[in-house]
Amino acid sequence: MDGARARPIDAVAVLVAAGLTPPTGYTGATLVIVSAGALPLLWMRRAPLAVAWICAGVALAVPVLGLVAPSVIAPPAADALLWPPAAPFAAYGAMVFAAERRPLHRWMPVIAIAFAVLTLPDRLPLAGRSGAVIAIAVTYGLYVAVRERLRAELAERSERIERERLAGELHDVVTHRVSxxxxxxxxxALSAGDDRARAAAEDIRAIGCDTLDELRHMVALLRRGTGEGFDLGLPMPDLRPLVIDSARDGVPVELVVDGPPAPVSGMVGRTAYVVVEAALANVRKHAPGAEARVLVRYAPGTVRIVVRNTGGSPDAWVPATGPGMSLAELRTRVELAGGTLVCRSPGDGGFRVEATFPTG
Structure with a gap:
């Protein structure tokens, strides 16, 4: 939470714990063991649980060795201020720097340290002082952990509000210009007398409309605070403008939606829109006079887009169209969105384009 690298305050914790070690009354090898238990505090930010377990191990090892060899290792002095000296720092580190771990993992080493303190029945004042200090360290650690979590949530909320404000300004400015x-x-396109100029103007208008749709979708992503491919809260783009444009160009289209609509990622929604747009453009280009049907079918975990057209009429009016998108390019774009594309001719002179995308 405060970073993984040791800081000067960690060195101060080591010095304080080491300074409290001699008053415990230990000497010789025992004093070295207890003093060495304070050194890992330098790494309590990087490995807080490991440091807490080392402290618990030292706290439990000393009483056990005292039972095995009482003539060599005596219990701590009754008038010592605290035992073990590194306990409150290790307990604090487990509560603060391991806040993202499971509660059981955080509390087990602290419980072990408290149990080690209770192994001094003939040193009840020392055990009481040590337990009280450890409890205070744990309480303060929990307070700091909650405070830092709230601070992070407030910072994230402020960032989200700023992102939404910028998205709104971007939408207003760019939409005005593109409109x-x-x-x-x-x-x-209406006033040009030359067919090539009219077709070029119509392409500019179509590209501008697509740009507005893309911008609207991207602004929705920004406002939801998720990245492309991870947003699961956007509905499928409205396909009715494509149906209206196709009917205006002489190809009537029936739009059918089957099943309850499910939210999809931004990339899937835009790719589905492009599939329908490219399929209808190919119908106008290669099968003028045909009738088309667009089916959007929602199933658990998937959404299927089917564009099917009948055979065209050779003498039908052919509207001016742009270069369009080839089936290979369309298949690549669908696969990038995690979907599959199947294109085939049913044998009645028509054509069928079917794209399946995941909704999860």
Whole structure:
């Protein structure tokens, strides 16, 4: 939470714990063991649970060795201030720097340290002082952990609010400019006397409309605070504008939605829109006079987009269309979105484009 590297305050904790060791009354090898238990405090930010277990091990080892060899290792002095000296720092580190771990993992070494303190029945004042200090360290550690978590949540909320504000400004400014481009291109397409100029103006208008749709989708992603491919809260883009444009160009389209709509990722939604757009463009280009049907079928975990058209009429009017997207390019884009694309001719002169995407 405060970083993994040791800081000067960690060195101060080591010095304080080492300074409290001599008053415990230990000498010789026992004093070295208890003093060495304070050194791992330098790493309590990087490995808080390991440091807590080392402290618990030292605290339990000393009483056990005292039972095995009482003539060599005596219990701590009754007038010592605290035992073991590193206990409150290790307990604090387990509560603060291992806050993301499971509660059982955090509490087990602290319980072991408290149990080691209770192994001094003939040193009840020392055990009481040590237990009280450890309890205070644990309580303060829990307070710091909650405070840091709330601080992180407030920072994330502030960042999200700022992101939403920037997304709104981006949408307002860019949408205004692109809308003017689309309107001017539409006027030019209606007033141009040359077919090539009219087709170019119509392409500019169509690209501008696509840009507005992409921008609207990206702004929704920004406002939801998730990245492309991870957002699961956006509905499928509205396909009715494609149906209206296709009917205006002489290809009537029936739009059918089957099943309860499910939210999809931003990338899946935009790719599905492109599939329908490219399929209808190919119908207008290669099968003028045909009728088309767009089916959006929601199933558990998937959404299927089917564009099927009948055979065209050779003498039908052919609208001016752009270069469009080849089936190979369309398949690549679908696969990048995690879906599959199947294109085939049913044998009645028509064509069928089917794309399946995951909704999860």
């Amino acid at each position: 003017r481009i689309v309107l001017q291109a539409g006027v030019l």
